[in-house]
Amino acid sequence: MTTAKVIGLRGDDAVAYAVKQCNVDCIAAYPITPQTIIVETLSKFVSNGEMNAKYINVESEHSAMSATIGACLAGGRVFTATASQGLALMHEVLYAASGLRCPIVLAVANRALSAPINIHCDHSDVMGSRDSGWVILFAENCQEAYDLTILAFKLAEDEDILLPVMVNLDGFILSHSLERVEVIPDEEVKRWLPPRQAKYKVDPKNPITFGVFSLFDSYFEIKRGQEEAMRMVLKKIPEIYDKFYELSGRQYSNLVKYKMDDAEHVIVVLGSTAGTARHAADRLREGGIKAGVLSLHLFRPFPTKEVQKSLSNTKTVTVMDRAISFGAQGGPLFEDIATALYDTPNRPLIASYIYGLGGRDITSRQIREAVRKSIQAQEEGKKIIRMGFIGVKGGE
Amino acid sequence: MEVKTYFRRATDLPREELFGPGHRLCAGCGPAIAVRLALKAIRKPVIVVNATSCVEVASTPYPYTAWAVPWVHVLFENTAAVASGIVETLDKLVKEGRAEDADVIAIGGDGGTFDIGLQALSGALERGHKFLYICLDNEAYMNTGIQRSGATPRGAETTTSFAGKVIPGKLEYKKDLASIVVAHAVPYVATASIGYWLDYVNKVRRALETDGPSFIHVLTPCQTGWRFDASKTVEIGKLAVETKIFPLYEVINGVYRINVKPKSFKPIEEYLKLQGRFKHLFEPQNRHIIDEIQQQVDARWKRLLVLEEVSQRW
Numbered sequence: 009m010t011t012a013k014v015i016g017l018r019g020d021d022a023v024a025y026a027v028k029q030c031n032v033d034c035i036a037a038y039p040i041t042p043q044t045i046i047v048e049t050l051s052k053f054v055s056n057g058e059m060n061a062k063y064i065n066v067e068s069e070h071s072a073m074s075a076t077i078g079a080c081l082a083g084g085r086v087f088t089a090t091a092s093q094g095l096a097l098m099h100e101v102l103y104a105a106s107g108l109r110c111p112i113v114l115a116v117a118n119r120a121l122s123a124p125i126n127i128h129c130d131h132s133d134v135m136g137s138r139d140s141g142w143v144i145l146f147a148e149n150c151q152e153a154y155d156l157t158i159l160a161f162k163l164a165e166d167e168d169i170l171l172p173v174m175v176n177l178d179g180f181i182l183s184h185s186l187e188r189v190e191v192i193p194d195e196e197v198k199r200w201l202p203p204r205q206a207k208y209k210v211d212p213k214n215p216i217t218f219g220v221f222s223l224f225d226s227y228f229e230i231k232r233g234q235e236e237a238m239r240m241v242l243k244k245i246p247e248i249y250d251k252f253y254e255l256s257g258r259q260y261s262n263l264v265k266y267k268m269d270d271a272e273h274v275i276v277v278l279g280s281t282a283g284t285a286r287h288a289a290d291r292l293r294e295g296g297i298k299a300g301v302l303s304l305h306l307f308r309p310f311p312t313k314e315v316q317k318s319l320s321n322t323k324t325v326t327v328m329d330r331a332i333s334f335g336a337q338g339g340p341l342f343e344d345i346a347t348a349l350y351d352t353p354n355r356p357l358i359a360s361y362i363y364g365l366g367g368r369d370i371t372s373r374q375i376r377e378a379v380r381k382s383i384q385a386q387e388e389g390k391k392i393i394r395m396g397f398i399g400v401k402g403g404e
Numbered sequence: 405m406e407v408k409t410y411f412r413r414a415t416d417l418p419r420e421e422l423f424g425p426g427h428r429l430c431a432g433c434g435p436a437i438a439v440r441l442a443l444k445a446i447r448k449p450v451i452v453v454n455a456t457s458c459v460e461v462a463s464t465p466y467p468y469t470a471w472a473v474p475w476v477h478v479l480f481e482n483t484a485a486v487a488s489g490i491v492e493t494l495d496k497l498v499k500e501g502r503a504e505d506a507d508v509i510a511i512g513g514d515g516g517t518f519d520i521g522l523q524a525l526s527g528a529l530e531r532g533h534k535f536l537y538i539c540l541d542n543e544a545y546m547n548t549g550i551q552r553s554g555a556t557p558r559g560a561e562t563t564t565s566f567a568g569k570v571i572p573g574k575l576e577y578k579k580d581l582a583s584i585v586v587a588h589a590v591p592y593v594a595t596a597s598i599g600y601w602l603d604y605v606n607k608v609r610r611a612l613e614t615d616g617p618s619f620i621h622v623l624t625p626c627q628t629g630w631r632f633d634a635s636k637t638v639e640i641g642k643l644a645v646e647t648k649i650f651p652l653y654e655v656i657n658g659v660y661r662i663n664v665k666p667k668s669f670k671p672i673e674e675y676l677k678l679q680g681r682f683k684h685l686f687e688p689q690n691r692h693i694i695d696e697i698q699q700q701v702d703a704r705w706k707r708l709l710v711l712e713e714v715s716q717r718w
Contacts, residue, residue, distance in 0.1 A: 033493055033496055033497065034489060034492055034493045034496070036489065060496075061496075062492040062493060062495070062496050064488055064489065064492055064531065065531065066485060066488070066527060067523060067524070067526065067527030067530070068523065068524075068527070070481070070482060070485070070524070071482060071484075071485035071488070071523075071524050071527055072485075074478060074479070074482035074485035074486045074489070074524065075485045075486065075488045075489035075492075076489060077478050077486055077489065078453070078476070078478075078485070078486035078487060078488060078489025078490040078491075078493070079489035079490065079492065079493040080489070081476055081489075081490065082451075082489065082490045082493035082494045082497065082503065083493065083494075083497055083502065083503055084493035084496070084497060086489070086493070100479060101478070101479060101482065104478050104479055108478070203500070203502065205502075209503070210451045210474035210475075210476060210490060210494075210506075211474060211503070211504055212449030212450075212451070212473065212474060212504050212506050213504055215471065215472060215473050215474045215475070216474060216475075217464050217469035217471050217475045218474075218475065218476045218477065219464075219476055219477035219478055220464040220465070220466040220467075220469070220477070221460065221461045221464045221465050221466060221477075222466040223465070223466070226466045226467070
């Protein structure tokens with residue numbers, strides 16, 4: 009570890025800066041707000057010779073992910089970025105990427121889905137791709153967007169893993185916000201991620217058939233294999249976090265725990281809202297409520313055991329989802345947390361709150377109100393609040 | 405215009421089979437012939453990218469493969485995009501000594517090219533990647549069971565253009581795909597038929613020698629979908645050319661060159677009558693459709709002659 013340089017970067021710039029340092033061979037680029045800055049910045053890097061990568065201006069996100077798969081199977085280190093409708097258009101290709109075990113890194117500047125059209129932040133896009141077999145990481149700030157992008161390549165390309173990785177950063181809130189980012193010197197990142205040497209690739213000397221026709225006698229085992237690789241992520245990611253600490257001086261973990269040691273009332277959240285939740289927790293503590301915040305860097309594979317451990321001695325768990333799962337019992341994060349708590353000895357009250365859809369602001373006060381409602385329900389002997397809403401007009 | 409001929413007889417082609425026997429395509433499968441021949445016309449190692457199709461499904465039933473070359477199938481509509489990624493990355497990696505050099509051949513059926521894959525194809529052609537795209541045209545979605553595509557000719561019966569009492573099969577004419585590709589101003593575009601195999605293998609090689617995107621639209625009769633005897637595949641492939649319904653031509657840097665131009669052509673009926681998919685056209689109430697097809701064939705041939713003549717002067 010050497011002295012880091014501190015610069016001001018927007019979240020999108022931070023991702024692009026990381027990609028520039030990672031010996032990436034091929035980028036597939038297609039614009040979509042609020043991700044566009046990433047591909048614009050990369051275009052500048054490539055055109056100015058600051059980065060030696062092939063830059064393919066594809067004609068859709070569907071082709072972006074497709075070209076990325078091709079580039080990956082050719083043996084390259086590959087990157088693309090998208091958001092919202094773009095991720096939705098990629099949907100079927102995402103499954104092909106994971107099924108073909110392509111270690112692709114994809115940045116998603118999270119944005120709401122149409123209709124109605126909305127360009128602002130929520131997590132409907134990534135949650136729609138939740139089951140596509142990708143490792144899913146969430147950044148809380150621009151520094152994390154930078155760090156997790158670098159880390160994502162290491163994770164994806166680990167030979168025991170070989171899975172694509174999605175790095176999520178909240179649209180506009182992070183993608184377009186200028187923050188202080190410590191960047192690692194180029195040569196150190198390049199040493200950490202030397203040019204990719206792919207074990208499985210399209211090589212005339214060793215012809216492999218990729219993307220076979222697999223029927224009921226083999227498909228199931230191939231899918232089970234992907235699940236094994238997901239389990240392997242949980243096993244190997246601590247080691248990668250530690251190696252990244254050696255590189256950057258920043259220690260990552262699957263969960264970020266804030267005042268969790270003695271917390272009785274916990275807010276669980278993904279992405280940039282964690283900071284607001286911490287503010288809410290501080291205020292609640294001022295009022296005598298032992299509040300804490302649990303935020304997740306790693307959403308898939310879901311770090312079940314750690315979540316169970318963190319929440320085992322709590323009274324209420326308020327889960328905040330920036331995505332709605334229509335007709336379900338709560339948001340997608342809620343359902344994961346609720347399932348994790350099922351076999352814990354002291355099940356706390358668990359509450360689902362949908363917030364911030366289409367970029368609606370979320371305030372510390374609103375989060376505090378949600379926690380108070382959870383506490384009240386728990387005191388009334390309830391065990392669960394299903395599909396609650398925060399900050400929606402016309403009744404919550 | 406000087407055009408190089410690489411193969412003059414069958415013995416000029418290598419004996420080596422890169423598309424191996426043992427695949428599960430039908431006896432008399434036109435696309436299988438086109439794939440086998442294409443891989444005999446290569447100039448250096450190739451990587452094949454294959455769209456979802458009969459060829460894809462029948463050649464790679466896990467754990468078997470018919471391919472002795474690196475082969476990739478991703479999805480139905482994205483073959484040209486997958487090829488883009490391979491071509492560009494390979495270019496970089498070969499220059500850096502990190503990969504073996506190879507030509508990239510993308511293969512799609514008519515559904516995967518005319519219809520669902522047209523956008524990805526257009527994007528890849530516009531970007532100018534150096535690769536060959538071969539469209540194996542059997543004029544319907546055969547892999548799913550003979551459904552109408554943009555390549556299905558007027559009058560043909562498919563399972564989604566049923567020849568009934570009110571609607572006599574497909575009403576619309578076939579999409580002119582080669583012209584769409586020509587509009588992208590790519591350096592090499594050709595039509596071909598497995599009935600003219602020597603013409604076809606030379607086109608494959610010329611395409612591979614082209615510096616830029618190249619495209620071959622090859623007619624590959626399907627005995628199952630067109631309903632003819634499995635021994636007649638090549639004959640039907642010839643008749644398509646001899647009746648002018650599928651003219652053979654090349655467009656090299658915008659200049660048209662018709663490859664087969666006999667003095668007299670056979671009437672379209674001779675082509676239609678051998679195929680069960682056109683059987684209903686010979687009923688009295690539908691005979692007018694045969695006349696209309698003949699008129700359209702003649703008009704398109706005339707247009708092609710004009711294009712050949714005019715493009716010499718461009």
